[in-house]
């Protein structure tokens with residue numbers, strides 16, 4: 001079984017039934033032994049990896065710079081299947097961001113601008129109104145059609161090395177748990193006790 005092909009097929013099934021998790025994942029990182037996890041939009045899935053868009057002003061970017069080992073968790077409710085994907089993160093070529101950034105919703109574009117002009121993502125501000133006022137100012141200053149991709153917008157790809165699958169959708173509640181390890185370009189599978 002090719003786990004990537006299975007994830008892609010189940011993601012399509014999830015989209016078909018409007019599963020709110022269909023286009024999401026949960027990315028765990030670790031720096032100096034301190035784990036952190038966050039929800040992210042899962043953009044693309046290919047044999048090469050799992051693509052995410054983030055901002056370089058965010059704490060997660062500096063964590064990745066220090067330690068690019070990561071685990072991504074995916075849970076598709078309708079398929080009752082969990083995937084834990086381990087591997088290394090690499091930055092995508094800026095051209096990929098350039099092609100995609102303009103398709104972001106306007107609100108996300110102005111938020112990206114604010115990371116450069118107000119404060120980095122996840123940094124503290126005095127009040128939410130300060131952010132709203134700042135974004136209103138950006139909207140007046142920069143009509144959406146004139147906005148350019150900010151340098152801090154980044155794409156990353158998680159190259160999978162080990163994928164663990166837990167399929168709950170089995171008879172007798174005896175779940176199917178398998179570990180897939182990428183060896184010489186091919187996925188080798190072993191069965192695990194769930």
Ligand SMILES: Cc1cc2nc3c(=O)[nH]c(=O)nc-3n(C[C@H](O)[C@H](O)[C@H](O)COP(=O)(O)O)c2cc1C
Pocket residue numbers: 024036038039040041042053054055058059060061121122
């Ligand atoms: C449904 C959902 C989707 C999200 N998608 C993204 C995303 O694609 N990229 C992103 O940087 N943050 C996304 N976030 C916000 C992150 O979970 C996180 O709060 C933010 O990136 C700051 O993380 P950091 O402080 O660890 O860097 C999303 C949050 C939710 C709830």
